[in-house]
Amino acid sequence: MIPAPGGPDEGWSRLSPRKLLLDPVKAVGQAIVPVVVALVGISQNPRFWPIILPIAIVAPLLFGILPWLTTHFRLTETQIQVRSGILNKNTSTAPLDRVRSVDLEASLLHRVLGVQKVQIGTGVDDDRITLDALAAADAQALRTTLLRRRTAPDPIADVTAGAALDEHQEPTGPAPPAPEPAPVLLARIDWSWLRFAPFSLGRLVILAGAVGVFSQFGDNLPIWNEETATSTWNWLTQFAVIAIVVVLLVVGLGVWLVVSVGGYVVQWWNFLLVREHGSLHLTSGLFTRRSITVEEAKVRGVVLTEPVLMRVVGGAELATLATGVEDGVTRVLPPCPRDVAVGVGETVVEHRGPLTDALVEHGPRARRRAWIRQVLNALDVLVVAAIAWWFLDFSWWWLVGLAAVLLVLAAAAGEASYRHLGHRLSGDHLVAGSGVLARIRTVLETDGIIGWVITQSWWQRRIGLADLTATTAAGAERVLVRDVRLDVAVALADDATPGLLGDFLAETA
Structure with a gap:
């Protein structure tokens, strides 16, 4: 049970037994890897076993029991307090x-x-109070209590407001609390969204990790000796090269489908996004x-x-920008249809249009800079390839072909970069x-803007961007x-935050 509010020395509770x-x-x-390494290291000297085995068994148990013995928490009328530690006592408090x-997390x-593990945030990134672990019912009750009391009305203010209505009427106490609005459903998982999973490349890190692990042990596998490799190559060359490539592509595609769809299901199972207690609440x-x-x-x-692949099938992702x-x-939505992401995004910002209205284009000079930026990136790669060609002495046709491909890709990337470029002041949103x-597309409340920075490189100054x-x-x-025109940048900043650039505009007038 969560502790009831009490006095200075009352109401302390332990975590769940x-x-x-x-x-x-x-x-x-957490200790299994170093313990196994230590056991393998002393396996040649059995006389150390009577010492190592008890330590390997008792130490994890001891370090696991101590947090429960030394952690206490409670709720007062104004704070949540947590005490922990043995030698170094630590007391964390949050008004x-x-x-x-109040985030809840429950591993398998x-x-x-x-x-469940409870993490309580106070608006400062590093200032989070963690309670690991509370009984699931107690964790839910604590979360509800904290979120309600965060927005609870001040009874003294209610009494004062009630008395002000009729100065001759004696206040009878605080006004009855207004009924809490029911949670508003913003989005929930639709398993037809699985079609977007293969087009989101975020799962590539899993395959990269698997390749890294395989590379650590691959040298010890028998397939890497010269005889096995030669016989395998001779066997493969009996078939058409195109058939081999097709088989490899099909196998690779199958592995990617399993990884991407499986990861999507694991991460977003029973996804639910609701608005309650003045907060967005996401579970998955x-x-x-x-x-x-x-x-x-x-x-x-x-x-x-x-993302470029997801855009082909009409998908998108949505995240919120918040302080604290x-x-x-x-990230508040999984890969999903763009219409769903736009609808939820506009509900969150409580304004229609910022995610769909056309943006102001930045003109031909900005397009030229976008192209040049991508071509320079391609030239960097080409220089590295030229150095490799000089030392490795492979055919210069490969270098020419690479240069042609890189220039085409750079042109396509530059044009895409420009087409995605733009700005707009939509009501009170930049x-x-x-x-x-x-x-x-980033949408930011103008009330959240605390300053402006205008920078110009030497090239930008020459063309007025x-x-x-x-x-x-x-x-x-x-x-x-x-890459926006300087006069447009100044006007945009002044329109978004009137008065903030007053001194700057006066100096440049």
Whole structure:
């Protein structure tokens, strides 16, 4: 049970006793690799076994039990407090009116034991109070209590307001609390969205990790000796080369489908996004169940991302820009239809149009810079290839072919980069378009802009362009409008935040 509010020395509670089973298992899992290495290292000298084995067994158990014995928490009328530590005592406190998020997480082991990890955020990235682990029912109750008390009305203010209505009427107490609005469903998983999974390349890191692990042990496999490799090559050359390529492509595609679709299901199982208690509440996960809360008052905008492959099938991803959350960016939708992402994004920012309205183009000079930027990137690769050609002495036709391919790709990337470029002031939101392969549209509340930075390179000064950066406390702390005319940049900044550029405009007048 969660502790009831009490006095200075009352109401302290421990975490769930099931933590005594959770932490030892986690400690064993974290120590298994060094323990195995140590056991292999001393396997040649059995006289150390009576010493090492007890340590290998007792140490994880001891380190797993100590957190439960030394961690206490409680709720007071104004704070949540957590005490922990043995030699170094640590007390963490958070005022209830400063609680901005209450996230719940339950790994597969947590779910088997019926407990959850609670992370309480106060609007500062590093200032998070963690309770691992509470019984699932207690974790849910604590989350509800904290979010409700964060927005609870002040009873003294209610009494004062009631008395002001009739100065001759004696106040009878605080006004009855208004009924809480029911949670509003914003999105839930639709398994037809699985069709977007293969077009999202984020799962490539899994395959890269698998290749890395294989490379660590591949040298010890028998297939790498010269005789086996020669016989394998002779066997393969009996078939048509095209057939071999087709088979490899089919196998690779099959592996990618399994990895991408499987990862999508594991991450977004039972996905649900609702609006409640003045926050966006997201839950998802098959093995590890996550419950993430983002306070809407801290949400300053959204980012709509359309990766190049996903754009072909009409898909998109959506994230929020907020202050006081880790990295400032919270992904709130899985890869899904663009219409769904646009609808949820406009609901979050409470404004129609920023994600769909046409952007102001930046003109032919910006297009030329976009092309030149990509061509220079291609030339960098070509220089490296030329150095390799000089030392390795392969046919110069390969270098010519590579140069042609790189220039074509650079031209395509430059044109795409320009087409994604643009800006717009949509009501009280600044909209910036960017991206090369992925089309990215960033929407930022003008109230969240705390300053402007206008920069010009030597080349930009020659053609009258500039980069306009809106600084903010949300997201990556900056929104860039690239290669816009200087006068347009100044006018845009002044329209978005009237008066903020008054001194600058006076100096340049």
